Amino acid sequence: MSHPYGGRSHYSVVIVGGGQAGLSLSHCLQQRGIDHLVIEKRSLVHTWRTQRWDSFCLVTPNWQCQLPGWGYIGNDPHGFMVKDQINEWLAGFVEHVKAPAIEGVTVERVFRVPGAGGREHERFTVQTDAGLYTADQVVVASGGYHKPIVPRLAEKLPTDVAQFHSAQYRNPAQLPEGAVLVVGCGQSGAQIAEDLHLAGRKVHLATGNAPRCARFYRGREVVDWLADMKYYDMPVTEHPLREGVRDNTNHYVTGRDGGRDIDLRRFALEGMELYGLLEGFDGGRFEFQPNLRDNLDRADDTYNRINASIDRHIAGQGIDAPPPSVYTPVWEPPEERTRLDLAAAGITSVVWCIGFSPDFAWVDAPVFNGSGAPVHLRGVTNEPGLYFLGLPWLHTWGSGRFSGVARDAEFLAEAIERRKTERRDARTEEMPLRGLHAA
Known part of the structure; x- marks a missing residue:
């Protein structure tokens, strides 16, 4: 298990899940220069290798495979990639993104830690079986097919x-x-x-x-x-x-x-x-x-x-x-x-x-409805700094597929960048007041 950024424990963003959704967001955050960490329970894009039968193929045409900066590159856009071709294409995406990621690490709990300076100073704690991490913002990109x-x-x-x-x-x-x-x-x-x-x-x-x-x-x-x-x-x-x-x-x-x-x-x-x-x-x-x-x-x-x-x-x-x-x-x-x-x-x-049924029991936040599904608008929850990505119909039909996750990832990256800027500006405004109190 390698640790990006020299093994640091705090990140602006922690992304839980290293499938196509988590990696798509990583790509978008890298484009914006926002530091982050992807935590994957098994290995990156493992579901496509381990939970598909031998004759599996796409049910949507290849031209709809449009991950960020990584569209379908074969000569059969109206065909349907089979399992080995899908995994080869995804392996190329993993290499293309080069996400700052750790694999084989299970996230056991995500919860907000109150900040001494108010809401804008709060952080999330990400508890894993490999230690604790903290983040200003967290994105749950682990999909909805867990159990x-x-x-x-x-x-x-x-x-x-x-x-x-x-x-x-x-x-x-x-x-x-x-x-x-x-x-x-x-x-x-x-x-x-x-x-x-x-x-x-x-x-x-x-x-x-x-x-x-x-x-x-x-x-x-x-x-x-x-x-x-x-x-x-x-x-x-x-x-x-x-x-x-x-x-x-x-x-x-x-x-x-x-x-x-x-x-x-x-x-x-x-x-x-x-x-x-x-x-x-x-x-x-x-x-x-x-x-x-x-x-x-x-x-x-x-x-x-x-x-x-x-x-x-x-x-x-x-x-x-x-x-x-x-x-x-x-x-x-x-x-x-x-x-x-x-x-x-x-x-x-x-x-x-x-x-499958979803299992978000490890997300300790008041963002779920009576059936345990997250309540959100285009992946943005009412818990500031907590997001979901890669779920079916998160925004459109393609949200949980290769065809629409890029658009959703770009939208969340913009929301994350906006909140990061707002937090920074709020802290900057508070600094003169602290100096006045000290005087």
Whole structure:
């Protein structure tokens, strides 16, 4: 573990988290000459190396990879980088930024220390397993995906059933022979189910309320259309759901093999078994809600609604494009199956793809709502000098992605610089008063 700036313990800014968000902010602060320290629990950008399966690829086109001073540099801007390419690109970003960082250090608590001269003289203490640091300002850039979610019903499964969270899944060969139950059909669940399906495994998929979208429509990538429509510039404050959009499940689609739709109905035609929401396990049987048809219909409604918005854009702009279309279901559930016998189905493994929960218990500050999520406006909290960065929909759709974090980092860097200047000016104004009192 190396210590920037000769092992000093006080910094103007401490950034907790060395992923793309923390490094993006480091780049922006270096541009402003603001001293800072990045503290990373594992290694810089480690999540992309350690929590992605072997066939993982981006679901957004390469041209959207735009970190500060480090855009996509390959020859396939409309392609989708695979895992090794992503990590190679990120390794270049790490070298480009050269952040003052320490790795393998866990932040255990962040709290404000009262200052003798009032609020402007207060500091944050950053308590780690490698010692104490202090900072005038702190940025939490550790992401929002901390604890893999596995339901308590997992404890009821027989011990000979192998269980994995999506963060642990690597490839079909990792799982024992036999059928697999994949729980969850968001981006990870749908893609992992497809990965197993393409490998010839018998897959049972418990669906949820995840929406889906087209990969290509009317001659172009859907992301290209939405970019032209300024969807990715829409701030959360203008979204119809406002902050509620942060709780939405991501649309399932894939960039695999050049990009394509993921249609669970087509998987069903090919032999994948689909069910509604998993809600229990009892007597050797999984229990599901009878809502498979509703889940599929809602996903298709979103698919068609996005395409319809593109139709309106094309018509409004007078764009010459291939004709519009509406998705028609290729398969309908013949019945709602609410039970699945584990032994009879030959299920030997379960992959939980129901996401992660945030864990900010180590941030000792009154900035959280009743569900434990930070309350902020574009990453700025009501606790002066405390910020968040890299969270989904922090400001726009791209805030937690390669496409929008640079804009958010630049905004916070400006806020940090402004507060740093205000603190300095306040202290300067106080100096003559101190001299008067001394006289």
